[in-house]
Amino acid sequence: MKTISALLSVMALLTLPTLAQAQGWEMGIPHGMGYGPSWMGEYASGLSLSNEQIQKLEALHERFLKETASMRNDLVVKEVELRTLWLRMNPEEGKILAKEKEMNALRAQIQEKGTKYLLEGWKIFTPEQQVKVITSMNGGFSHHKMEWMDGYSPWG
Secondary structure (H helix, E strand, O other): OHHHHHHHHHHHHHHHHHHHHHOOEEOOEEOOOOOOOHHHOHHHHHHOOOHHHHHHHHHHHHHHHHHHHHHHHHHHHHHHHHHHHHOOOOOOHHHHHHHHHHHHHHHHHHHHHHHHHHHHHHOOOOHHHHHHHHHOOOOOOOHHHHOOEOOEOOOO
8 A cells, every 4th residue: 555655646746747837837827828928917918018027027937936946846745745644544643734834834935935026026017017006906905916926926
């Protein structure tokens, strides 16, 4: 049974990233939404971004992805490990809670980096574009409009 679980875990680690890329998804956001960099979502088309702004935002996005790649990969591994712990006949509470703490620590690190990148990216927009982003939130604050770091949003 342990051999089968180990084999399934390894297969999941090897195939999930490939399947995700094959589907054109990265961290839950479909590629190809709107105009401009596809990872920015549909609201980017209404901002009239200059080529220079798009290049700066793309560079910022690439830096975020590179800096968080190992953390995101570690998180996937820990998710598989947690799933394996839950699949045991007698799940061990201490091990499950410890694994969840490890995962939460990684999520917190990714979120902190994402917040810093969002703040840096916000500076790339002109004041007029910033107003458009804020007013495009349909009169109320919606964190979904600001999910431009592969689904990351510091607001939840």
